[in-house]
Amino acid sequence: TTCINHHAHPLPLNLEVKIGQIFHDMDTDKNFFISTTEISLFFGVYDLDNLDGSKAVSIDLNEFKQGWDYGDSDAQKEHIFQQMDSNKNGALTEIDLITVFATADKNTNGVLDFGEFDSYMRTVIYNNV
Ligand SMILES: [Ca+2]
Ligand SMILES: [Ca+2]
Numbered sequence: 001t002t003c004i005n006h007h008a009h010p011l012p013l014n015l016e017v018k019i020g021q022i023f024h025d026m027d028t029d030k031n032f033f034i035s036t037t038e039i040s041l042f043f044g045v046y047d048l049d050n051l052d053g054s055k056a057v058s059i060d061l062n063e064f065k066q067g068w069d070y071g072d073s074d075a076q077k078e079h080i081f082q083q084m085d086s087n088k089n090g091a092l093t094e095i096d097l098i099t100v101f102a103t104a105d106k107n108t109n110g111v112l113d114f115g116e117f118d119s120y121m122r123t124v125i126y127n128n129v
């Protein structure tokens with residue numbers, strides 16, 4: 001059959017599995033909700049030139065590409081970064097994370113449940129896949 005070439009490149013991680021994995025990784029205390037603290041902690045370790053946290057968090061595209069480890073291509077990582085960089089200044093900082101959180105927290109109760117997170121990831125972050 002001529003279909004064999006379709007298997008030549010690795011299949012992308014199923015989106016549902018991927019979003020579940022990201023949620024699980026962000027949910028440090030495993031209570032099935034993501035708090036603002038957890039999202040800050042998650043991205044804090046991406047800030048490679050500031051690992052002691054002595055400065056305000058500022059993650060550039062290069063740091064994001066190294067940190068985001070969910071099987072996405074470089075182009076996809078760039079898209080994710082741009083979607084999260086709400087003030088379009090080329091860095092992810094506290095204001096961007098606050099905006100991400102506020103956008104995702106549809107019922108404004110201060111935490112993200114899986115439904116809110118899943119919907120945000122599909123409509124904003126992975127809206128191009
Ligand atoms: Ca949690
Ligand atoms: Ca920004």
Ligand SMILES: [Ca+2]
Binds near residue numbers: 108109116
């Ligand atoms: Ca919520």
